[in-house]
Amino acid sequence: MKSWKKLLALSVACSSMLISTPADAAYTLNDEVANPPAALQMATQIGLLKYENPALNTYMDKDAIVVLSFGTTYKDQRTKSIDATANAIKAAHPNAKVVTAFTSHIVLKHIMENEGKCDYMTPEQTLDQLKKEGYTRIALVSLDVIPGMEYKYDVALFHEYKTQFKKMTLATPLMYWQGQEEQPDDVMQVMQSLHLPAYKKGTAILLMAHGTPDPSNAYYSVMQEKLRAMKRNDVHIYTVEGWPRLEDWAGKLKMHKVEKIILMPLMMVAGDHANNDMAGDEEDSHKVILEKMGFKVETKLQGLGENKRIRDIFVERANEAWDALVK
Numbered sequence: 001m002k003s004w005k006k007l008l009a010l011s012v013a014c015s016s017m018l019i020s021t022p023a024d025a026a027y028t029l030n031d032e033v034a035n036p037p038a039a040l041q042m043a044t045q046i047g048l049l050k051y052e053n054p055a056l057n058t059y060m061d062k063d064a065i066v067v068l069s070f071g072t073t074y075k076d077q078r079t080k081s082i083d084a085t086a087n088a089i090k091a092a093h094p095n096a097k098v099v100t101a102f103t104s105h106i107v108l109k110h111i112m113e114n115e116g117k118c119d120y121m122t123p124e125q126t127l128d129q130l131k132k133e134g135y136t137r138i139a140l141v142s143l144d145v146i147p148g149m150e151y152k153y154d155v156a157l158f159h160e161y162k163t164q165f166k167k168m169t170l171a172t173p174l175m176y177w178q179g180q181e182e183q184p185d186d187v188m189q190v191m192q193s194l195h196l197p198a199y200k201k202g203t204a205i206l207l208m209a210h211g212t213p214d215p216s217n218a219y220y221s222v223m224q225e226k227l228r229a230m231k232r233n234d235v236h237i238y239t240v241e242g243w244p245r246l247e248d249w250a251g252k253l254k255m256h257k258v259e260k261i262i263l264m265p266l267m268m269v270a271g272d273h274a275n276n277d278m279a280g281d282e283e284d285s286h287k288v289i290l291e292k293m294g295f296k297v298e299t300k301l302q303g304l305g306e307n308k309r310i311r312d313i314f315v316e317r318a319n320e321a322w323d324a325l326v327k
Contacts, residue, residue, distance in 0.1 A: 062136045088314070101123040101125070102122065135165070145209070147219075152214070172317060188230075193310055206249060208238060210241060236253075
């Protein structure tokens with residue numbers, strides 16, 4: 001069977017638009033493509049994004065890293081997950097200014113109203129401020145788990161602001177590549193980095209992810225397949241706002257005579273979804289629903305950002321964006 005790259009090259013060649021794969025895993029148009037339109041150029045921009053503004057190439061280099069997070073209203077989780085990850089990135093890049101911006105305006109408003117002050121700004125406010133301070137090269141680092149709707153915001157931000165700086169890069173989220181030909185397997189790396197309880201007969205582990213109406217919701221199926229490859233058939237992923245849902249697993253686990261379920265969030269922070277939707281005491285919480293079905297339920301409230309292995313992966317993503325920025 002021909003590889004997907006050969007098939008891709010063949011199909012694209014038929015329309016005289018050849019594509020090649022450089023070492024950095026993004027796709028660029030072949031030199032044989034004359035005067036490619038902007039839409040075609042943008043279509044090839046996958047993986048780590050990079051833009052250099054030739055009009056500003058005489059400007060001095062002044063570098064900053066902007067860590068992009070949805071944010072959380074849970075102060076302890078900001079410290080344990082988001083700030084801890086940003087600090088790990090800062091430690092890896094001591095000579096760069098590292099700032100964190102929250103994409104959720106609702107979270108920013110809640111922090112200001114309930115804590116009296118807010119040390120974070122929106123990404124737009126952050127980039128405007130960095131420009132005023134004379135920063136010319138910006139590496140954007142996303143703390144998103146998958147390339148879903150939130151990551152699309154980051155991509156849109158990159159394209160909106162890239163021409164205002166000498167150079168800008170955007171890192172991929174925690175999980176992007178899935179082990180395609182010559183690409184890393186981010187999904188397997190993350191699944192192997194989770195703090196999963198040891199297998200125990202009669203016990204199942206349910207990982208609660210956020211879910212999205214975006215087609216990137218399919219990443220959860222890839223995660224499930226990687227868990228199967230790890231021989232962790234006792235671990236199942238469900239979502240709050242996507243597919244699969246809790247009910248897609250609960251009945252199956254009952255039929256397989258599972259007696260105990262461990263609930264864990266598969267989210268950057270153990271915030272509102274984890275504390276209320278998953279582990280709350282309300283009638284519609286996942287814990288209560290499962291208990292009513294006869295399961296013994298244990299909850300573990302730890303965000304991905306509290307896991308050093310996960311933080312290290314985000315540092316890897318930041319390093320990739322940084323290397324593309326300064327080379």
